[in-house]
Amino acid sequence: MPKLWNETIDAHRAAVREAILDTTAKLVAEGGLRAVTMSQIAEQTGIGRATLYKYFSDAEAVLFAWHERQVTAHLQQLAGIRDQDGTALERLTAVLQAYAGIARQRHGGELTTLLHQGEHLTHAERHVHGMLQHLLAEADDVRRDVPPAELAQYCLHALTAAASLTSESAVARLIAVTLDGLRPAA
Template identity: 30%
Template sequence: MPRITGDSLVEHRAQLRGRVFEAFAELMAERSFDAISMAQIAERAGLGRTAIYHHFHDKEQVVLGFAADGTEAYLEQLEVALGEVDDPAERLRTYVRHQVENSHQFHMGLGPQLYAVLSPAAQVAIRDHVVQVEAALRGILTDGLERGAFRVDDLDATLSLIQACLAPRGLPLPAVEAFVLRAVGADG
């Protein structure tokens, strides 16, 4: 019988999932998704070759779990960052800063190349994670519009354009912040 490493079965499973996700992230940094096997993930995570299948049926489930875990952590950190901020422009600035400074941590390797090899059902599931993050931005923009702090003609287009501006490009954060705030007509 396998040894439980946490204080409870729930903690043990959380630790195991964390090791699998860490192993997956390391392997994705080294090679393409197609070149990674479940056996490699299991070995890197310190699991037996078959033990990983008790938790994940295939690599696609690992990707979906990894994405869900990352989205949850990202949104928790964003909520903390926004917690004490009331001014709409400062909330948008905080969102932009959080996205630019933390995207590498949460979006590693989950770009168009990986998305294209996933099943249609997995693509929908991944898109749901993007929608959760976009919902936070939508809330900030809607609040700013209602309070008269922003001027936006098309909320959906603005949301998409802001997200496109926040893709990793190595641009200086102050320039990105200033551009996004000007785009919504925010003062300051």
């Protein structure tokens, strides 16, 4: 097959895959993770079920791919914030605020527990941990009696509590308390 033909086929497959994941995101937003079925995905995407099964073996596989795409987008968002202008503490604060916002987007239930066990999530957590560790090591006005790696772990664990908070003011207080824990002892 000519190279151009292969590129066209690959582009089409990528577009169909993205459409499937976009549809899945829409279905999740409308009815939650548990409500997503292969029939719904195929119908809403505008493809046949047989075509859908060429891409994914079951709804769980689609949800894993959708979740992996979400995690990748969150990592890109956090990296973009980390790379903005400002002091290390300002960038750290902005990353922590964004991370808390991401934590609030988590869906509940069994399926979320399943999705959060994937290797892609372990990789993402290590990546965010390293990002925070680097910012903490770079910041001048954080405590030095605790290694940056431990402070990064503290931040990650503290801000996962944002998932259960119901108001922006509660999240802001959680971030403030987390940042207070990073300040040097008086």
